[in-house]
Amino acid sequence: MQKVTSITLRSGVGIGEGHPCFVVAEIGNNHQGEIALAKEMIDKAAEAGVQAVKFQKRCTEALLTREGRAAPYTGCNSFGPTYGEHRDALELSIEEIGELKEYSEAKGLVFFASAWDEPSLQQILDLNVELLKISSAELVNLPLVYKYAQARIPIILSTGMSSLEDIDAAVETIRSVHDDLVLLHCNSTYPCPEEQIGLPVIESLRERYQLPVGYSGHERGLGPSVASVAFGACVVERHFTMDKTMKGTDHQASLEPRQLADMTDMIREVEKALAVKGKKVFPEEQAAAKKLRKCIVFSRDLPAGHVLSESDLTTRCPRVGVTPVHWNEVVGSTLKRAVSHEEPVQWDLLIRESEECAGAATS
Numbered sequence: 001m002q003k004v005t006s007i008t009l010r011s012g013v014g015i016g017e018g019h020p021c022f023v024v025a026e027i028g029n030n031h032q033g034e035i036a037l038a039k040e041m042i043d044k045a046a047e048a049g050v051q052a053v054k055f056q057k058r059c060t061e062a063l064l065t066r067e068g069r070a071a072p073y074t075g076c077n078s079f080g081p082t083y084g085e086h087r088d089a090l091e092l093s094i095e096e097i098g099e100l101k102e103y104s105e106a107k108g109l110v111f112f113a114s115a116w117d118e119p120s121l122q123q124i125l126d127l128n129v130e131l132l133k134i135s136s137a138e139l140v141n142l143p144l145v146y147k148y149a150q151a152r153i154p155i156i157l158s159t160g161m162s163s164l165e166d167i168d169a170a171v172e173t174i175r176s177v178h179d180d181l182v183l184l185h186c187n188s189t190y191p192c193p194e195e196q197i198g199l200p201v202i203e204s205l206r207e208r209y210q211l212p213v214g215y216s217g218h219e220r221g222l223g224p225s226v227a228s229v230a231f232g233a234c235v236v237e238r239h240f241t242m243d244k245t246m247k248g249t250d251h252q253a254s255l256e257p258r259q260l261a262d263m264t265d266m267i268r269e270v271e272k273a274l275a276v277k278g279k280k281v282f283p284e285e286q287a288a289a290k291k292l293r294k295c296i297v298f299s300r301d302l303p304a305g306h307v308l309s310e311s312d313l314t315t316r317c318p319r320v321g322v323t324p325v326h327w328n329e330v331v332g333s334t335l336k337r338a339v340s341h342e343e344p345v346q347w348d349l350l351i352r353e354s355e356e357c358a359g360a361a362t363s
Contacts, residue, residue: 003210006234007154007180010130013051013110015154015182016212016234021271022110023050023264024237026216029090030250031055033079035099037242038092042104045240048261049268052110054133054237057097057124060087062117077249090248094123101127112156114138118147125151136160136188136216139170149177156235157181158216159205160188171209182235183209185228186216191253197224202231218253226266230274236267295321296330296345306335313345321345 006016015022025045031038038055045053060069069084079089092100097113104111112131115121116138124132132151136158138144148155155174159167167183174181185202197219206213214235215228225236239254255263281289294315302312310331315324321344322330333350 001175001210002179004179004181004212006212007182009110009154011110015214019234020051021229021233021267022052022214022235023267024052024054024235025050025240025260026054026237026254027240028054028056028250030239030241030246030248030254031092032246032248033090033092035092035096038096038100039103041240041242042100042107042109044242044257045260046107046109048257049264050109050260052112052131053104053240055092055097055100055111055113056116056135057094057113057120058087058091058116059119059123060084060091062119063087077247079247094127097124098127101129115148118144121147121151125153129153131156134158134170136162136186140166142169142173145170145173146177149174152178152180154180155182156184156214156237158184158186158237160186160216164208167205167209171211179211182212182214184214184216184235184237185233187218190218190250191220192218194219194221194224199224199228199231202228202233206232220253222255222259222263222266225263226270229267229270236263238263290319292317293319294324295319296324296327297321297342298339298345300341302335302339304335304337308333308335308350316342316344322347 006014006018008014027038027041031041042053064084069082071083072081073083073086074081078086080086101111110131112129112133113124114133114135115124116135131154132148133156134145134148139157139159139162157170183205185205187196189196202213202215212234214237215225215233216237217225225238228236238260239250240260241251241254241256244251244254244256294317296313297316299312299314308331313330329352330345330350333352336349336351339349
């Protein structure tokens, strides 16, 4: 199995090792079926500093059986009396999706979508997109997964609701055609309790599949999404809404514009914090150490020739003399001259025991 550490989109955007975290605003169907609202959300996502916006496309007749389309759907989040009418009310036409693609790309954003059925996939491909997303719900639909792979376009695959055996099969299906694949660790509960998130799974997926791995979060807050970057997530995807109180099932697990901007800023802060791989002391720390750390000083006035004991010494700030790290080397040394109370110990004031022994050996 070939190890893949990153993928590169047609626009030149890189996802994976060596690239900034690819932050995605998942608009999905939170546009409520209104293109004007979708454009406003793209504007706000761009202002928040994300790299990409993602939409969803469904063909109701290809997605649902007749019975499924006719099923009553009358709850508080319904956009129609049947589930089919509800789904249709939230759909944008492929022409509108194409308009949103142009609008997004004009703002420097990567546009992509998840297609939930074969007709929708073909429509999305006809828009000449540079990236595809397979939703968690479709991961086990291997015929559709294979259709995705045959397009030979980079794919992001979300892994919610899936066992490792499910993921194995989907990854094998895609990699039988190409390796331009990124996995997303995901829990498909909306909203997801923090104790079910399992951020360490990001690393285990990366080791198992030798692929870049990101995180698709459905929690209410920001913490796990930001922390996922420290676990190596190369993508962070969050559902996005203009208002959590809007009608619809995804809004409560979505981020509003200010939250999205805050999360993106915090992700960039975390990336900077991960830049140093080994322990080191920076010049700014050295200046602080000189002020805040102590040195050894004399605890009283002492005459020349005095052999220092522990009671002759103490420590004080600032560090302008010998550091207490060398305490045991100072104890037992002989003073070359008289010293005063709280005068810092300096090496040139001392004849150390090792020097005395060396002198005796040569005499």
